[in-house]
Amino acid sequence: MYYSVTGSSQMPSPIGTWTLNSFYLTDTVTGEKHMPFGREPIGCIVIQPSGRMIALLTPSGRKAPTTVEDKAAAFDAMVAYSGQYRIEGQEFVTSVEMAWFEPWVGGEQRRRYRLDGDTMNIESAPAKMPGLENPVVGTLVWTRES
Numbered sequence: 001m002y003y004s005v006t007g008s009s010q011m012p013s014p015i016g017t018w019t020l021n022s023f024y025l026t027d028t029v030t031g032e033k034h035m036p037f038g039r040e041p042i043g044c045i046v047i048q049p050s051g052r053m054i055a056l057l058t059p060s061g062r063k064a065p066t067t068v069e070d071k072a073a074a075f076d077a078m079v080a081y082s083g084q085y086r087i088e089g090q091e092f093v094t095s096v097e098m099a100w101f102e103p104w105v106g107g108e109q110r111r112r113y114r115l116d117g118d119t120m121n122i123e124s125a126p127a128k129m130p131g132l133e134n135p136v137v138g139t140l141v142w143t144r145e146s
Contacts, residue, residue: 012115014092018045018142020057021119025136028126034136037077045142047085053094054082057140075100081109090114092122118144 020043025034035041036059043057057079065071081099085092092113096104112123124138 014047014087014113014115014120015049016047017145018047018120019145020044021141021143023057023138023140025129025132025138027132027134027136029134034132043079043140043142051084051086052082053085056080120144 020041022039023035023037023041023043025036026032027034037057038059038061040060041057042060043055045053045055047053059077062074062077063070065074078100081094081096081101081104083095083097085094087093090112092111094109094111096107096109099105110125114121120142122140122142126135126137128135
């Protein structure tokens with residue numbers, strides 16, 4: 001399946017259901033890697049031909065929260081958002097309609113992506129993250145399910 005991008009050659013399509021293999025943050029100054037969701041994160045991204053995407057990521061090994069603090073920690077240790085997407089060159093741009101992080105709603109999330117067979121790498125722009133001194137780039141590696 002191919003997705004036509006204006007002004008460029010045919011590119012493999014990101015359309016499908018993808019399972020998360022890895023998620024890490026790379027310090028833009030030191031090169032140090034951080035794994036905020038551990039070595040075996042759980043995630044799924046569904047990219048539909050209709051132009052909608054939905055993504056959910058969590059750490060593996062989570063336990064059911066039993067206290068208010070546990071619930072807050074579980075909420076903080078996830079990523080979830082959905083909206084209409086478009087492809088601009090090598091960027092996957094989502095117009096966020098709903099998200100676990102309310103400030104994203106109504107804005108856009110831009111990610112560089114690269115497809116290699118049934119593997120898709122998605123990379124964020126450098127950003128400052130709480131608890132980390134330098135900006136980091138987020139990298140997610142996905143495997144196509146269908």
